[in-house]
Amino acid sequence: MAEAVEPGVVVAALAKSVEHALLRVELTLPQYRMLSVLTVEEPPTASRVAWMLSVMPATVTAVMDGLVAGRYVRRERDPHDRRKVTLVITSEGRHLLATANEEINRRLGELASLLDAEQAERAMAALSLWHEALAGEKQAEWAAREGARRKESR
Incomplete structure (x- = not known):
């Protein structure tokens, strides 16, 4: 039976692995996150991007400038x-993001090759489930925020 690990250790190691993959396309993790958000909802404002990524608006401005x-x-x-x-992602931005995603997928594939087929499938499915949970949380936060704004404007 596998020994339990601290989730934070796994998340930190995965983040570092993704950062290394992104270096191959000369993209930082903050830049990658912002490009990714711009494909989800177009066109957001800097304050919306900041909220979606849970960062300060000044951080968005600095990264977006680059x-x-x-x-x-x-x-x-x-x-x-x-x-x-x-903020609108350009065709060059979409291409860079696609290339970055290919590098990340390649890196995850390298890691998955160290597992047996069933484990690799479960690991990728777990990532999808975490994505669903995080997206659901953000949608609920946004709905609550918008509801509070509507109440204030009455």
Whole structure:
């Protein structure tokens, strides 16, 4: 029977492994996270990205500046509210993200090759389940936040 490990140790090791894969495409983990968010919901504002990633808006601005300079993201005025600036991933950004995902998948495949087939399948299924749980949590948080805003505006 396998010895139980601290989840934090596993998460930290996986994060480090992903960071190494991202280095192959010259992308940092914060840049990767922001590009990924921009494909989920377009076009978000910097404050929405900050909320989705649980970081400070200043962090988003700093990372986005680099992504804009690299032409992976562009800032656009919201056509419905000119006070808002939205963040739009470019085709170059989508290509970089796809390449990064390939590197991450390759790295996870290397790790999975150290397991038997059933274990590898279970490990990948577990990642999908964690994704579902995290996405559900964020949706619930956003719904609660929007409900509170509506109440305040009454």
